Amino acid sequence: MPLVWLDCSAIPKSGRAHAAIGSSVSVLAAVKGFEFLDAGVRHRFDTLRREADRQDFLAARVLAKFVMSKVTGLPPAIVSIEQFCVDCNRAGHGKPFFPSHPELSVSWSHQNGIVMAAVSTFDIGVDVETLSSIPVEPDFAENVLSDTELTILNKLPAASFDGTNLKQLYVARQWVRKEAIVKLGDCSLDNLSMLDLGQLEFPDFYFDTFHRISSGCDYEMIDISIANRACLGALVWRTGTHDISLTTTKENAIHENQHPNGRRSNCRSV
Known part of the structure; x- marks a missing residue:
């Protein structure tokens, strides 16, 4: 399945949103995947035994970085993604965010070789x-x-x-x-x-x-x-949520029991 960019221009909201869906194979075909794997999740990647699971895990994060570049103009190779779970107060899993742009919302999903990712200036979720x-x-x-x-x-x-x-x-x-x-x-x-x-x-x-x-x-x-x-x-x-402005400053602080964008994580992003 080739990579398909969704037409988010039809979303009846102000602000910017981009999303894409495709096969893990199509996402990884154009990149050297390990260059896009953040250090904070490499251990989780190494624990996956099935090659298909490893591909999906990596492809979801790679796609999120490419989608983020559509929103901000940053090269995907320099985009960093972190995760933090407010339920167990631990990093490395939970809701993802961009340390350089914590006000952006990012969500991804993968299942049986298919991945989807979205990034926007308002809160979103994908599956x-x-x-x-x-x-x-x-x-x-x-x-x-x-x-x-x-x-x-x-x-x-x-x-x-x-x-x-x-x-x-x-x-x-x-x-x-x-x-x-x-x-x-x-x-x-x-x-x-x-x-x-x-x-x-x-x-x-x-x-x-x-x-x-x-x-x-x-x-x-x-x-x-x-x-x-x-x-x-x-x-x-x-419905009815408001757009937020992009920041040009780097924010790295994570307050205890609080995700940078203020939403609960439910440990759902893998």
């Missing part, structure tokens, strides 16, 4: 999943969906005209939306079923491949479907 990775068992749906969403799920036909499992697809769509909200810092995996996104459209019912904006609840998002629904993604931001 990407392959449809085959979403369980079809009812217990999983009950842990993810609200009562309203479960009602919608139960009314869906078992399959679409092309044989796609629409019930699995609906669970997957809500899962990526909610995971992106977790990355945003507004929810945790323990209470996904309490987050009701039932009023949002289910665009996968009508289209195979698309990227479009959906609005509802307290969030707006770009829903993404690639390769005839084999890969789903979401980029989420809060």
Whole structure:
């Protein structure tokens, strides 16, 4: 899958945002990946045994640096990314940030060889999943969906005209939306079923491949479907939040129990 830059110009907000999605192979093909691996996460990289996991881990961070360069104009090779978890008060994992531009929001996701990253001047969260990775068992749906969403799920036909499992697809769509909200810092995996996104459209019912904006609840998002629904993604931001200005000064301080951009981490960025 080639690297695809999303059209973030359609986002109805002031400020700057850039996002891209593609295969780990396509991201790493043009770079010498180890030059882009920050020292703070090299130990985690070295502990990964599967080569596919190592590629995804590295590609997500490489892509985030390339996206950041689109926002700031900095060369990707000099961009540094750090992570800090406010839940356990430790660096090396948790929500990522740029030490040189801590006011920027950065989020990434990777799954089965697909990576997605976004950087913006307002808070964002992203998630990407392959449809085959979403369980079809009812217990999983009950842990993810609200009562309203479960009602919608139960009314869906078992399959679409092309044989796609629409019930699995609906669970997957809500899962990526909610995971992106977790990355945003507004929810945790323990209470996904309490987050009701039932009023949002289910665009996968009508289209195979698309990227479009959906609005509802307290969030707006770009829903993404690639390769005839084999890969789903979401980029989420809060409704009505304001843009922030870019800084030209370097900020390195991390206050105890506080992430530089003020959001909870939920330890979701890997």
